[in-house]
Amino acid sequence: MKSNRDINKIRKSRPSEIGPLITALNFFHPLSEEMIRYFEQKLVLIKCTKQTLLLQSGDICKYIYFIKKGLVRGFIKEGGKDITTWITADNELVTSIHSLDLEVPALENMQAIEDCEFLALSSRHLKQLYIQYPDFNITARKLLQHYYRDAERRALLIRHANAVFKYHFFLENYSHLSNRVPIKYISSFLGIAFETLSRVRKKMATSAK
Amino acid sequence: MKSNRDINKIRKSRPSEIGPLITALNFFHPLSEEMIRYFEQKLVLIKCTKQTLLLQSGDICKYIYFIKKGLVRGFIKEGGKDITTWITADNELVTSIHSLDLEVPALENMQAIEDCEFLALSSRHLKQLYIQYPDFNITARKLLQHYYRDAERRALLIRHANAVFKYHFFLENYSHLSNRVPIKYISSFLGIAFETLSRVRKKMATSAK
DNA sequence: GCATCCATTTGACAATCGTCAACTATTTTG
DNA sequence: CAAAATAGTTGACGATTGTCAAATGGATGC
Numbered sequence: 001m002k003s004n005r006d007i008n009k010i011r012k013s014r015p016s017e018i019g020p021l022i023t024a025l026n027f028f029h030p031l032s033e034e035m036i037r038y039f040e041q042k043l044v045l046i047k048c049t050k051q052t053l054l055l056q057s058g059d060i061c062k063y064i065y066f067i068k069k070g071l072v073r074g075f076i077k078e079g080g081k082d083i084t085t086w087i088t089a090d091n092e093l094v095t096s097i098h099s100l101d102l103e104v105p106a107l108e109n110m111q112a113i114e115d116c117e118f119l120a121l122s123s124r125h126l127k128q129l130y131i132q133y134p135d136f137n138i139t140a141r142k143l144l145q146h147y148y149r150d151a152e153r154r155a156l157l158i159r160h161a162n163a164v165f166k167y168h169f170f171l172e173n174y175s176h177l178s179n180r181v182p183i184k185y186i187s188s189f190l191g192i193a194f195e196t197l198s199r200v201r202k203k204m205a206t207s208a209k
Numbered sequence: 210m211k212s213n214r215d216i217n218k219i220r221k222s223r224p225s226e227i228g229p230l231i232t233a234l235n236f237f238h239p240l241s242e243e244m245i246r247y248f249e250q251k252l253v254l255i256k257c258t259k260q261t262l263l264l265q266s267g268d269i270c271k272y273i274y275f276i277k278k279g280l281v282r283g284f285i286k287e288g289g290k291d292i293t294t295w296i297t298a299d300n301e302l303v304t305s306i307h308s309l310d311l312e313v314p315a316l317e318n319m320q321a322i323e324d325c326e327f328l329a330l331s332s333r334h335l336k337q338l339y340i341q342y343p344d345f346n347i348t349a350r351k352l353l354q355h356y357y358r359d360a361e362r363r364a365l366l367i368r369h370a371n372a373v374f375k376y377h378f379f380l381e382n383y384s385h386l387s388n389r390v391p392i393k394y395i396s397s398f399l400g401i402a403f404e405t406l407s408r409v410r411k412k413m414a415t416s417a418k
Numbered sequence: 419g420c421a422t423c424c425a426t427t428t429g430a431c432a433a434t435c436g437t438c439a440a441c442t443a444t445t446t447t448g
Numbered sequence: 449c450a451a452a453a454t455a456g457t458t459g460a461c462g463a464t465t466g467t468c469a470a471a472t473g474g475a476t477g478c
Contacts, residue, residue: 076365083368085361098358101351130347137346138339142310144353149307151360152294156285158367159292159400161436162464183426191368193466198427370466371434392456402436407457 009047013119015040020091021066021119028142035133042125046118054094055110061099063120067092070116071177073185074108084188086154087113087177093143100126113185158191166190167200218256222328224249229300230275230328237351244342251334255327263303264319270308272329276301279325280386282394285317293397295363296322296383296390302352309335322394367400375399376409 018039025031031039046065048054055061057077065072072094074086085108088094099106100123121129129136153173160166170190171178177186187194227248234240240248255274257263264270266286274281281303283295294317297303308315309332330338338345362382369375379399380387386395396403 078368079370083365085364085368097354101354130350134343134346137343137350141346141350141353144350144357145306145310148353148357148360151357151364155294155360155364155367158364159287159294161288182424194425195427195467196465199465202427391454403455404437404457405435408435411457 010044013040013043013045017045017068018043018119020068024066024091024093025139025143028146029135029139031139032133032135035129035136038129038133039121042129043119043121046120047116048112048118049115050112052112052116053109054112055096055099055106055108057107057109058105059099060103061096061106061123063122064093064095064100064126065118065120067094068117068119070112070118071114071180072110072116073113073181073189074110075188076108082188083191084185086150087174087181087185087189089176089180093147097144097147113181154189157189163190163192163196163200164203166192167197167204219253222249222252222254226254226277227252227328229277233275233300233302234348234352237355238344238348240348241342241344244338244345247338247342248330251338252328252330255329256325257321257327258324259321261321261325262318263321264305264308264315264317266316266318267314268308269312270305270315270332272331273302273304273309273335274327274329276303277326277328279321279327280323280389281319281325282322282390282398283317283319284397291397292400293394295359296386296394296398298385298389302356306353306356322390363398366398372399372401372405372409373412375401376406376413 021043022031022036022039045068046063054063054065054072067088067090069090071087071089073084073088074094075082075084077083094110096106096108096110098104103123130140157166157169157173160169167190170186183197184194187197190197192200230252231240231245231248254277255272263272263274263281276297276299278299280296280298282293282297283303284291284293286292303319305315305317305319307313312332339349366375366378366382369378376399379395392406393403396406399406401409
């Protein structure tokens with residue numbers, strides 16, 4: 001498996017490249033002009049290929065990533081197997097919240113499952129941002145409220161009674177991922193064997209005719 | 210099932226009663242004297258009996274509750290059955306984060322599973338707090354980071370391979386609940402039938418001798 | 419374009435677990 | 449205290465799903 005040495009391109013971002021992130025953040029709480037300048041100065045653009053590990057469990061997470069383009073999953077190692085705990089795509093933020101803030105080793109891994117482009121902010125600059133522009137604590141609070149809800153939705157997904165209900169819930173809540181993510185990651189995310197998911201898909205296809 | 214009319218005692222809290230909440234919040238980020246005064250003025254003390262619904266799905270959550278004493282669970286109704294999504298005890302905060310902030314109907318229910326005593330702050334006063342004492346956004350951000358981690362832990366719990374692993378994980382992470390919460394809630398929280406949990410417990414007791 | 423690799427499908431079978439039912443133990447309440 | 453309600457245990461059985469194995473399909477690279 002590729003390690004984070006494969007984060008093969010990293011450079012300062014250009015102001016013209018950060019629009020989608022600013023839009024996403026503004027949606028939660030308006031950013032001041034000064035904050036936008038700060039992002040323009042501190043954000044870096046990172047490109048990586050499919051399979052690259054952005055974060056490895058045991059390491060300390062150094063960045064919060066905004067996915068400009070691509071697909072990323074989180075997973076943990078449990079009894080020799082991967083368990084995919086989330087999958088997320090373009091225009092979303094990803095990081096290990098706990099590791100980033102407390103500078104402790106992360107439990108989870110993060111991996112690109114498509115070639116990706118990120119805007120990344122280091123934990124150092126994020127912390128400086130909280131101090132220099134206290135209003136950003138409001139933005140972060142609202143972001144966390146939003147992502148807390150996402151975490152609850154994922155927990156609900158795997159609590160569904162059987163494979164069919166889980167996949168239905170997946171289609172209702174993550175339809176944008178269903179034709180983009182390999183079945184092995186979806187099945188792991190749903191907590192079922194990939195063979196089972198294959199059978200569920202077949203059953204749904206034939207019964208819907 | 211008892212409704213929230215059973216929240217049978219509610220009165221202004223006394224300063225001497227709010228210590229544990231202040232201590233808990235200070236742990237995340239120090240509160241100023243003014244903020245503590247604010248809590249002293251706005252917190253209410255709520256008592257309710259076992260089984261009381263603090264929040265019913267479809268209603269808008271009006272309070273954030275600090276559990277001074279007691280035990281509370283969150284659950285959703287799914288296909289005629291309850292699914293317990295969290296269980297929490299003394300000295301923890303509970304609310305529907307999403308419903309409280311956005312003033313939209315909650316999806317989940319909250320229910321006391323012991324006689325309880327809460328310190329409660331209304332959403333109106335919480336929002337005023339964010340405005341009047343912007344530093345409280347830092348506290349809230351850190352609280353949310355902490356509770357996000359809890360949500361991930363719960364998701365991990367139900368992703369474990371089988372009933373034995375789930376119960377082991379439960380004992381490691383929620384040992385304070387194992388002898389206090391009825392088996393039907395624990396089993397639902399673990400995503401297994403209560404009969405299965407009964408058998409797991411027996412097997413562990415006999416194999417440990 | 420062929421060979422290799424990886425993703426997905428399909429089948430067979432066994433393990434795990436949920437459901438139903440009966441029973442026992444414990445708690446609550448009048 | 450007795451009766452009733454609630455909580456927990458145990459057994460039998462079937463449904464769902466995971467595992468292993470083999471086959472097929474598609475993508476990638478030389």
